[in-house]
Amino acid sequence: MPTITIDSNSSIDIEQHFRVSAGPGAGKTHWLINHIKNVLHESKRLQKTRKIACITYTNIGAETIKARLGIASIQVEVDTIHSFLYEHVLKPYLSFIDTAHGLCIERVRGHDDEIIRNYGFLDKWKIKTKQTRIPPKDNLELIYALQKAQWKLNTNGELVISASQQKVGTHYLKTSSYYDYKTMAWAKGVLHHDDVLFFSYDLVIKHPFILDVLRAKFPYFFIDEFQDTNPIQTKILKLIGNKESIIGVIGDKSQSIYGFQGANYDTFDSFDLNGIVNYQILTNRRSTNQIIDLLNTIRKDINQSKFKNQSGPVPVILVGSMKSALTRAQAICSNELIHSLTYRNIVANTIKKQANETTVDKELLDKLMEIDRPSSSNKYRSSSITALIKATELAIEGRFKDSIRILEKAFKAKPDLEATGNNIIHIIHLLNRYEEFKNKTLYEYYLFIKNEIGINMSNLREGGIARDFYDGHTYKDLALCVNIPDDNGLFRTIHKSKGAEFDNVLLILDTESNLTFITNPDLTKEQHRVRYVAVSRAKNRLFITVPTLSEENSLILSKMGLDIETLT
Numbered sequence: 001m002p003t004i005t006i007d008s009n010s011s012i013d014i015e016q017h018f019r020v021s022a023g024p025g026a027g028k029t030h031w032l033i034n035h036i037k038n039v040l041h042e043s044k045r046l047q048k049t050r051k052i053a054c055i056t057y058t059n060i061g062a063e064t065i066k067a068r069l070g071i072a073s074i075q076v077e078v079d080t081i082h083s084f085l086y087e088h089v090l091k092p093y094l095s096f097i098d099t100a101h102g103l104c105i106e107r108v109r110g111h112d113d114e115i116i117r118n119y120g121f122l123d124k125w126k127i128k129t130k131q132t133r134i135p136p137k138d139n140l141e142l143i144y145a146l147q148k149a150q151w152k153l154n155t156n157g158e159l160v161i162s163a164s165q166q167k168v169g170t171h172y173l174k175t176s177s178y179y180d181y182k183t184m185a186w187a188k189g190v191l192h193h194d195d196v197l198f199f200s201y202d203l204v205i206k207h208p209f210i211l212d213v214l215r216a217k218f219p220y221f222f223i224d225e226f227q228d229t230n231p232i233q234t235k236i237l238k239l240i241g242n243k244e245s246i247i248g249v250i251g252d253k254s255q256s257i258y259g260f261q262g263a264n265y266d267t268f269d270s271f272d273l274n275g276i277v278n279y280q281i282l283t284n285r286r287s288t289n290q291i292i293d294l295l296n297t298i299r300k301d302i303n304q305s306k307f308k309n310q311s312g313p314v315p316v317i318l319v320g321s322m323k324s325a326l327t328r329a330q331a332i333c334s335n336e337l338i339h340s341l342t343y344r345n346i347v348a349n350t351i352k353k354q355a356n357e358t359t360v361d362k363e364l365l366d367k368l369m370e371i372d373r374p375s376s377s378n379k380y381r382s383s384s385i386t387a388l389i390k391a392t393e394l395a396i397e398g399r400f401k402d403s404i405r406i407l408e409k410a411f412k413a414k415p416d417l418e419a420t421g422n423n424i425i426h427i428i429h430l431l432n433r434y435e436e437f438k439n440k441t442l443y444e445y446y447l448f449i450k451n452e453i454g455i456n457m458s459n460l461r462e463g464g465i466a467r468d469f470y471d472g473h474t475y476k477d478l479a480l481c482v483n484i485p486d487d488n489g490l491f492r493t494i495h496k497s498k499g500a501e502f503d504n505v506l507l508i509l510d511t512e513s514n515l516t517f518i519t520n521p522d523l524t525k526e527q528h529r530v531r532y533v534a535v536s537r538a539k540n541r542l543f544i545t546v547p548t549l550s551e552e553n554s555l556i557l558s559k560m561g562l563d564i565e566t567l568t
């Protein structure tokens, strides 16, 4: 079937599976909202109890769609895939889960994005898996290795853990030990996000009636940002779409940027269902002509047309430090807001907090746990400090629920910690007195927590390596490592800008070599796609900053019509 070109206002047949493919700013989300409204209006298959399922990639995406649907959202279940599967597959059918997996269903309380990292748990795991040779000094590396393991579908349609031969220190992890790690966590009722996919898939394969229930509840499933869907989710959606329910996917393969979560470049194009109809939108409604020209230079498979046909400033390459680039870009934008986008979280935080670019270390929070390791005389010091730093930073960003959750989790099983019942009061205290400790050493922050907040922690012996760490780092150094989930502020990572648009964008590149996404573009490479997504967020002004620029690159970029400004 040929691909049909549509516009973001077009209506399509509501009773056929569809794929809508379009570049950035084409109006995919706009079209999806209109389509949902059309289905609600026209469908004969929706009654009060039957809803449309609309799956988005992020919580922010879900909130945006709900807000834009307004009152119509009552008949639409808008959710991320993990939350959707947890609510509609896992939670109602927990008792159907194969007991062979050893999941303690009575203790399951949602799912988490962090694996269990406590050292006591790791020790038990080392004994169980006969890997006691891994010394405690390599625990951090071990946690990173375990965290990388993901569920993957093999060619027989079975779920296996994918983790390439991981080396921790001098030791190669046994493949079977990943499974042991999972089963030990499951025995405590602890589920990682990725496990939601594992159990959902296992349930629908072993109990296909669950698919019938899903089809009965949701005659329509629409998935936005489908290019980042993981193959296990794709398989579940295909199973649902085999009869009755209509599946519609919307996306752009050149905006696939979540390879590290199992998505791949071909997911979008290779998705197939009997009778699926392909549509494309070839306009860009977001950006000025100058920005669309740049996007078209980077991208070879489509050439977006300029819907607004609006001329704007030429994109500018700012050569210099990121701080000076931000100052310059802000001056040019004068009273308008500018969003800075970075690849790494630590860089986003560095610019947000105007910290010194050269001293940042993204692993400091983990290193604190490593150096100030829990012992019989110091059970909770580093875990309490870590939780309090995270909670403080989340609260500063206005994320009170997340902030309270962190403290609840940190303090719940620690009866010998004093004054832990008042997490909200702690947070108010920390916010009110933020100015007093934000530029102090970590040791001074520790004293503040102990003396002013009243959390009972053991003393830090002078001259010890833990004390040196607390004296040698500032609160701010550690605060830079905090990840704010679904951050919607002015300084964020490119991944957190997915689906958003901003008047003015400053893309911060760590090194000049990252400019290849413009000078020698290849969107089969994820690194290039990530930066392509970043520049395509801009509606009006676009700045790209690099620390240095060679004559060769300068010539290429000038030929492309970009402005270049060297900052002093």
Ligand SMILES: Nc1ncnc2c1ncn2[C@@H]1O[C@H](COP(=O)(O)OP(=O)(O)OP(=O)(O)O)[C@@H](O)[C@H]1O
Residues within 6 Å of the ligand: 008, 009, 022, 023, 024, 025, 026, 027, 028, 029, 030, 031, 252, 255, 285, 286, 498, 499, 500, 501, 536
């Ligand atoms: N038919 C339309 N009428 C008016 N405005 C529209 C229409 N279609 C899209 N827009 C506007 O164009 C901009 C881009 O639309 P949208 O965010 O839906 O694009 P997208 O394809 O989802 O983008 P991306 O994939 O880059 O996130 C938005 O400001 C949106 O409101």
